[in-house]
Amino acid sequence: MAILKAGQLFLEADKVGCYDLSTNSGCIYLDADMIITEKLGSIYIPDGIAVHVERIDGRASMENGIIAVDRNNHPAxxxxxxxxxxxxxxDPYxxxxxxxxxxHFNYSLNEDYNSFCDFIEFKHD
Incomplete structure (x- = not known):
């Protein structure tokens, strides 16, 4: 099941309605194996909750409007x-x-954007 916060919609796979997302909408995916295409680009979501982080030229960037953690043992x-x-x-959201x-993060000055992205990516040494 996907919870699309922007439209307050609950969608299941293969149902219509996910094409009305605005560019600043938020998405939460709960326990879903899916590939999402079209306006959101192609994103593979394994089991779990995910916040998608992309590395571009060595800088962390959270995908616009998508809260998409891709490991079922992620601390969050x-x-x-x-x-x-x-x-x-x-409430699930x-x-x-x-x-x-x-x-894990209270948004203090000690926890900046990059450290949040590192946490979401759940890096292992």
């Missing part, structure tokens, strides 16, 4: 799932995704 995903299991009225990320 695990934190979000823990919140979803323990909160009675948990604000509790599961956003609060899962906030457990």
């Amino acid at each position: 995903l695990l934190a979000g799932l823990e919140i979803m299991h323990t909160k009675f009225d948990a 604000s509790d599961g995704v956003c609060n899962g990320i906030r457990k």
Whole structure:
């Protein structure tokens, strides 16, 4: 299932409606194996929640409007799932995704854009 925050739409694979996305829309993908094309470009989403980070000329760039973590053991995903299991009225977007990320990043001056991109890419040494 994909949650398309921009239009407040819940879409399943092969259903119409995903072509009305604006260029600044946000997308959250929950547990989906899919390839998305057309306006968003081609993005492969493995199992998990994903925030897509692209490296261009050595600089990190988050894909415009897409929150798309591509590993099922990503710390933000695990934190979000823990919140979803323990909160009675948990919301998949604000509790599961956003609060899962906030457990690791509180957007302080010590945590800049590049370190956030590194975290989302879940790099292993």
